[in-house]
Amino acid sequence: MLRLPRFRYMAPTQISEAARILASEGADAMLLAGGTDLFPNMKRRQQTPATVVALRDVERMREIGSGHCLTIGAGITLTEIVQSDLIRSRHAGLWQAAAQVASPQLRNMATVGGNLCLDTRCNYYDQTLEWRKAIDFCMKKDGEVCWVAPGSPKCLAVSSTDTAPALVSLRAKVKLTAADGDRMIRLEDLYANDGIHYLTKDHGEILTLVELDQVDDWKSTYWKLRRRGSIDFPVLGVAASAKFADDGTVENCRVVLGAVSSAPIRALKADAALIGNRLSDDVIAQAAEAGSKVAKPMDNTDFTLHWRKKVAARFVTYALRELRGDDMREMRSRVARHDLEAVGV
Ligand SMILES: Cc1cc2nc3c(=O)[nH]c(=O)nc-3n(C[C@H](O)[C@H](O)[C@H](O)COP(=O)(O)OP(=O)(O)OC[C@H]3O[C@@H](n4cnc5c(N)ncnc54)[C@H](O)[C@@H]3O)c2cc1C
Ligand code: SF4
Incomplete structure (x- = not known):
């Protein structure tokens, strides 16, 4: 059995107190939300904070507010997101992403804060201490080389959060709170395409709030590929959102791919192929081809990388067809059952 290392547990009730502890403890402290990522990482000695600052007693981070904007406290659980009728009806892409994370117990x-700050993943890193020691560690933790691409100057571990691509597609902003104040940034600016330094925020900043525009004229969706429909991390996530004119022309849109890089990646050429056009089969095919180009999977997660690259265009197609209004329930259930022949590659 893997055991947790010793650590000091602190449970502030105010955001300001949590920020102050984080500032004074520096890199020796880590934030804890649900613990579904941090505790397994600590058991595998990938992360070994001397102090754990738990956020679960901070009530202000556990509120959903709806006015001009929808605000979601970072401490809201994924189950609470799935139970929200408002989120399901207005921000379907986020609802679908949250509903497909892990299993009901984990959700x-x-x-949501922990999901957005989730550590990047790699087959050579998500192993026990003894396993990693046996291959002489890797540059993400305790080593010098990348075992996936030994010539690579940077770590290529994969961003495996489901809600991040969905929320980037929905143009979310996040509030970061530190001991010396707050700032709002676009969620997409929180991420860097680097498996080690995958968040751009300072260590002392706490993600306290997610903010979404309350817009009725956007539609959104999220499609996820994973081995087992009941629990696994994504090996591909496709989030898409669009605003349509009355005649069905796409006025604005955002296609974002997850789990193909160390950050969620916007498919800007897919957006360009869609804007100003109706979602005909030809336009969808062009956008899917352009969208799949940003998928640069490495051989460090599940399935073969060539197949994962190939299937990206299919998943962009499914997402766009769903935005168009096609009934995709049958395909969704086949994907969930891992009926890969039906997936179409
Ligand atoms: C078996 C299994 C399957 C999983 N499947 C999926 C999946 O399909 N999709 C998926 O997206 N994830 C998956 N996960 C990962 C994880 O469960 C989720 O990402 C979860 O949402 C993490 O949230 P948490 O609150 O538990 O985060 P924690 O484990 O508490 O924290 C995760 C990280 O975020 C940091 N952090 C937490 N809150 C904040 C904050 N407010 N501000 C700044 N930093 C913060 C922590 O310091 C830590 O580094 C899986 C995990 C397991 C064990
Ligand atoms: S991508 Fe390379 S450096 Fe990063 S975790 Fe994997 S093996 Fe380690």
Whole structure:
């Protein structure tokens, strides 16, 4: 059995107190939300904070507010997101992403803040201490070389959060709170395409709030590929959102791919192929081809990388067809059952 290392547990009740502890403890402290990522990482000695600053007693991070904007406290659990009728009806892409994270038990504990700050993943890193020691570690933790691409100057571990691509597609902003104040940034600016330094925020900043525009004229969706429909991390996530004119022309849109890089990646050429056009089969095919170009999977997660690259165009197609209004329920259930022949590659 893997055991947790010793650590000091602190449970502030105010955001300001949590920020102050984080500032004074520096890199020796880590934030804890639901613990569904941090505790397994600590058991594998990938992360070994001397102090754990738990956020679960901070009530202000556990509120959903709806006015001009929809605000979601970072401590809201994924189950609470799935239970929200408002989120389901207005921000379907986020609802679908949250509903497909892990399993019901994990979603009951897991928070949106923890999901957005999730550590990047790699087959050579998500192993026990003894396993990693046996291959002489890698540059993400305790080593010098990348075992996936030994010539690579940077770590290529994969961003495996489901809600991040969905929320980037929905143009979300996030509030970061530190001991010396707050700032709002676009969620897409929180991420860097680097498996080690995958977040751009300072260590002392706490993600406290997610903010979404309350718009009725946008539609959104999220499609996820994973081995087992009941629990696994994504090996591909496709989030798409669009605003349509009355005649069905796409006025604005955002296609974002997850789990193909160390950050969620916007498919700007797919957006360009869609804007100003109706979602005909030809336009969807062009956008899917352009969208799949940003998928640069490495051989460090599940399935073969060539197949994962190939299937990206299919998943962009499914997402766009769903935005168009096609009934995709049968395909969704086939994907969930891992009926790969039906997936179409
Ligand atoms: C078996 C299994 C399957 C999983 N499947 C999926 C999946 O399909 N999709 C998916 O997206 N994830 C998956 N996960 C990962 C994880 O469960 C979720 O990402 C979850 O949402 C993490 O949230 P948490 O609150 O538990 O985060 P924690 O584990 O508490 O924290 C995760 C990280 O975020 C940091 N953090 C937490 N809150 C904040 C904050 N407010 N501000 C700044 N930093 C913060 C922590 O310091 C830590 O580094 C899976 C995990 C397991 C064990
Ligand atoms: S991508 Fe390379 S450096 Fe990064 S975790 Fe994997 S093996 Fe380690």
